Amino acid sequence: MKRKKGNNSTRMTQWVAASALVILLSGCQITDQTNVDSNHNDNANVKDEQRDATKNGPQNTYLNDSTVVANAGNIKEQATESETDLEASSAKNGSTSLEKSKENDKPDSWNSELPKLHGISIGDSNETVVDQYGQEKDSYSLEEKSGKIHILEYDGFSVGFDDNGMVQFVEVYDSSIQPGLMDVKVGVKSEKALEQLGKPDKHTDYQLAYEGSGAMLKLDIDPKNNEVVSMKLFAVS
Numbered sequence: 001m002k003r004k005k006g007n008n009s010t011r012m013t014q015w016v017a018a019s020a021l022v023i024l025l026s027g028c029q030i031t032d033q034t035n036v037d038s039n040h041n042d043n044a045n046v047k048d049e050q051r052d053a054t055k056n057g058p059q060n061t062y063l064n065d066s067t068v069v070a071n072a073g074n075i076k077e078q079a080t081e082s083e084t085d086l087e088a089s090s091a092k093n094g095s096t097s098l099e100k101s102k103e104n105d106k107p108d109s110w111n112s113e114l115p116k117l118h119g120i121s122i123g124d125s126n127e128t129v130v131d132q133y134g135q136e137k138d139s140y141s142l143e144e145k146s147g148k149i150h151i152l153e154y155d156g157f158s159v160g161f162d163d164n165g166m167v168q169f170v171e172v173y174d175s176s177i178q179p180g181l182m183d184v185k186v187g188v189k190s191e192k193a194l195e196q197l198g199k200p201d202k203h204t205d206y207q208l209a210y211e212g213s214g215a216m217l218k219l220d221i222d223p224k225n226n227e228v229v230s231m232k233l234f235a236v237s
Helices: 002-056 058-105 126-133 190-197
Strands: 138-144 147-154 157-161 167-172 207-212 215-222 227-235
Touching: 126 147, 190 207, 190 215, 190 227
Parallel strands: none
Antiparallel strands: 138 147, 147 157, 157 167, 167 227, 207 215, 215 227
């Protein structure tokens, strides 16, 4: 009987040991599967993070910045082209305006058919002269054989009118005045006047005279310096 009891005890011990081993192995399998699942999830999370990092990270930022820079470059290039076109257009318009300004600044030449001096013609009205040059600096009257002459004095020139208020003469006596005879003005040499105005109808050491329609242009010359000292356009019948 004692021997049988010992065998039962041995079997019990073996069964307990076997059960413990089974439980231990099951636990290891569960742990390994948990680790595998955990590693799988971790790897999946890492991949997702990498995709997010790629999507929102420096590479994507660089690509976005590159696109922005490229677009900005295109916009800047377009703006530069527009500015260049505008500058070219402005330069062209500016040149045109400058050319027109130069054309307008070109002094007139003597025209015997339409004689003028400083933009004033014989027969212009008092109102025309005042509208063109403003209020005179001084005014007075002189008695002439043909009647009374009313004179308006301006800086560097004067204008004489008859009793009807019509221009009878224009006189320029200052070198600051551009009288409208090309480059001929008070202070130039008589040779230059002859070169630009041509051969006069009367030529002395003291005077150059050019006849025009209803008028005479007279340039007074200082024979000592051979320079024009004054010029006068006056009515002739």
